Amino acid sequence: MDDVRDKALVWAAAIEAVGEQRAADLDRRRLSEDQFLFMWEKYRPHQFASCDIAYSEWQTALDRFLKAGLTDRDIGEMVKVAMASRVTQKWKYFCGCCWALVRQTHADAAELIGKLEGEVRDAKEADDPSQILRVPPIG
Secondary structure, three states, rough: HHHHHHHHHHHHHEEEEHHHHHHHHHHHHHHHHHHHHHHHHOOOOOHHHHHHOOOOOOOHHHHHHHHHOOOOOHHHHHHHHHHHOOOOOHHHHHHHHHHHHHHHHHHOOOOOHHHHHHHHHHHOOOOOHHHHHOOOHHH
């Protein structure tokens, strides 16, 4: 019976931890949304109605960009780039800028993994474990 009780306690603790993590993720998401809206309104040229964001999709798009590896700072920079551009459809241009940055981020990550794998292989061949965790610079 102790085994059942122990498992129940572990399960309850895991459920609580998952709930707390979900709440923290939601708080981070809300903060990201607030920061995005602030940046969008701060930098948009008010004379263009086309700068209005697509309210039916902006939160979903923002979530996708964040899950794909962009940071709030990246998104803020892409807002500035989109608003400074001469295009009239700022939202579409902003999304295109974000996807381009996602592709570059993924390419940089793949390059880093390749370098790390090479470093690990070299360290193993040289029998020098102190070099296995060294992260090489990108570029």
